[in-house]
Amino acid sequence: MSGYKERYTFGMDFGTSDVKFGPITCGDAPKILHNRGYFPDRDSIMMRALNEAPEVVVGEDVPLYLQSSDDLSSRLIYPMRNGIIDRADDKAWRVVNEISRFGLRMFRPNPDEDFEGFCVVASISSVCPRYMYESLFDTMTEAAKEGLVKAITIISQPFAVAIGHGVTTCVVVESGHGNTQVCPISSYPIRSALVAVNRGGGEANSIAAEILKDLGYGDLAREEAFVRRVKENLGLLPLDLDRAVKAAKDSPSKFRARFKVPGTRVEIDFGEKSWQRFLIGEYVFNPRNELFQSYLTRGMPKPKDVKIGGAVFEGMIDFGEAIVRSVEKCPVELQPLLYKEILLSGGNFSWQTPEKLRDFATDAPTKMKTLLKEKGIKGVSVRMTKNPQYSVWHGCIIYGYAVPQDYGWNWERMEGWLPVAA
């Protein structure tokens, strides 16, 4: 194995919220940055007086430049909120460019070493269209002019998860803030069997906000960060929604959901409506239950089927159905092997299971098994990835280290190294 890559392989996981990056020498954990950039108002008096505001700010300095909250939506850009960037979204690409160079510069070694640039493995959503690959290659080519990049390759996030987890035949279900990708892997990612779902952690936030409004916390429901905390602290994933709701209505005190925000006087109490905490988890996994109808008719956004960058993201399909559809696009001989190893990755699969509610609230792997059982699929093995936060980055590092440097980029396979050194 090349000694050069033992030192200069560099992984970059472009997640919807965070970018995780660093060279192979980082050890087990990469650096983490918010995947966002801020465009300061360079015409303001102070910016002119200081004459130092960059066009775009990334990294830990972003809070220092934040101005009016009214401007945040237009100036604070999360380029990969849905995993995909529009071809013409110049601001988003500018942020990606800046973050990439920021990360690479952070680890530039001493000039007297034999450094010719990093061998960068970037990881993006499996549904990203070809132009995103091309733009990322352009970004790295620009970075190569500073001597930061020697070669670049791009792999999909589910593929990286499978590599990081050490499983060569499996189905990876990667669920982020905006969408969920189901991707079978058999030594290679099977692209023709990819299924994308237009639902993720954002949908759990939406229903949690509706519930808070109904409970009289409408003013707090406007704060996304607060809603997320309520979801994480009070939301439950039911084994069987109807049974859980009935039990919680019969015995509200046993299921009571109460949460006090540390350091504040704010306390949320679902009281008699504590059964609603089960809706939060169920809505992510299976939004078709009729209990959600009343929220949808009152204006809660319904996850729609959308076409993004050439891929169709289904909105209302349940996760079990998504896995079955994906696996059934693969050769019959392979299907049993795929069902034997289903990997769940992403924060959207982390649900608490309070001890006293074990009969009603469950974890994501058990829920997924239940959904598959309803479709007649038995004997499956569903697991969470060992290290969900870093598994994509681990996969990038392993890929970069192992793939021979003379294996050139191939657009059909969407694999291999593209040399970009200046």
Place this chain on the structure above:
Amino acid sequence: MLFQAEGVTVCMVILESADWADRQALLDSLMRASALAGRVNRTYLVIPRSTASIVDARVFQGIGIGLFTYDQRNVEEALPARYFEAKEHAYNATASPLSTQLQTELHELRIQFDSLESIVRQLKEELASVREARTPGGVVRAVPQPNSAEAIGLASGLPGFLTGNPWVEVLSRRGREENTIAG
């Protein structure tokens, strides 16, 4: 902080980075600066350079308060303060209690400093005796300082997650075999 020279009195209200995060401390400083306008000739607010970008300078310009920014290397006048005719009696009236208060604070600080100096001396002695006891030859090894660039050169071995991972073998054959499943 007050400066007097050639009949001109300049007051600086200094905001530390920690104050910036504390809304109450920030408001107190702004109110103090605002109240001093007219009692001294020029009033400045002194803020950390890193936080300057979120200040709307027009507000200060409107009421005549100037702005200085500072970091570890430089102090710069970002916005000049307007000159006010100071009411001398008003300043003199407050000068005496202010001076007394400062003297008291200085005295207390001196006591605290003496006490800290004595503690540091004691700790130094204890540390020296511990070092002697743990290194019989009297040799103390230097602890390497963490440095991201150095870390690259110093790292030995590969990360644990590579060990025993079957993909290393699978991927190392890329380009040297045909695959029939790739989509």
